Amino acid sequence: MIGPAMSAPFVSRHAYRIAVARAPQIPIFRGYAAIAESGMPTRDPEGRKLTILLASPRGFCAGVDRAIQIVQRALERFGAPVYVRHEIVHNRHVVEELERQGAVFVEELDEIPGQYPVVFSAHGVPKSVPADAEARKLLYLDATCPLVSKVHREAEVHFNAGHHLILIGHAGHPEVIGTIGQLPPGAVTLIETIADAEALEFKEATRLAYITQTTLSIDDTIGIIEVLRRRFPAIHGPRKEDICYATTNRQSAVKSIAERCDLMLVIGAPNSSNSRRLVEVAKSCGCPAAYLVQKAEEIDWAWLETVDTVGITAGASAPELLVQQVINQLQERYDVTIEEVSVTVETTHFKLPRALTA
């Protein structure tokens, strides 16, 4: 058996790679596939064949990996409890596992009952949050993904150059709240759709710049940017949209298999922006049906009644363990063949904050 996967409730991307590298003689899927949480699955009476196209890359990105490590290292260094403001990443499994290790999740800093360390989530926070932590004399660790921080810096540079900011993103998403909160009230206009871009009105002298949320649909965002550039030809923006490498790669991997699949299962949380985009991308690229499930138990087996080929992917905050549980359930029911389709190999890695490595 591959040790780390069987002993750890979730496995970091790096641990996964190391485990696979150390045990090349063991089929990857056997090592991870032995975990069924409840009940015996019903074997298809006709022994139906099912092909799984496994999208790669999928699951944890470097930003999520780093955020989880920050909480775990903080627990090691300071002991429990370590408080975490908001879900560290959008995945219940990850949150519950960290709670088991001693993390306490809160919505706001005033819920922290004393001088305990606090970690800010990977999505980023408005500037008022670290300021509030300092006022409360709390030790804080910022797990904001460096690629989100990069967007924050872009916003500041544009603002300091006298631009009004247009942010393409989803209202209410923590990343959007954090990005808007980098600048004074009124400095940012949020738009979500092409229709929003068409409806924008500014005084003639207004100098404009745009930035984007990191986890959007690439194709939808390109359409919105085209409208902005047509309507405001002098608008400034990033050379490429701010959509991150992980979002881009996961969407590309889904696109590469979508037409071959009768159904796509996306493992991810309902509040995970990048996971929801994977469902949309699958459907828009030719897959007749796509569903977002948090874990194997959420699969409605009626979905698979007439399916020969199922695609599987996972959002950037979903651990590989959950993917393997889905594969395990499918293997219990059907005569399964697995083909992993990789569009690229990711090597991105982000350093931990110095406070945890010194």
Ligand code: SF4
């Ligand atoms: Fe960072 Fe992209 Fe992962 Fe978000 S999805 S944490 S921006 S790498």
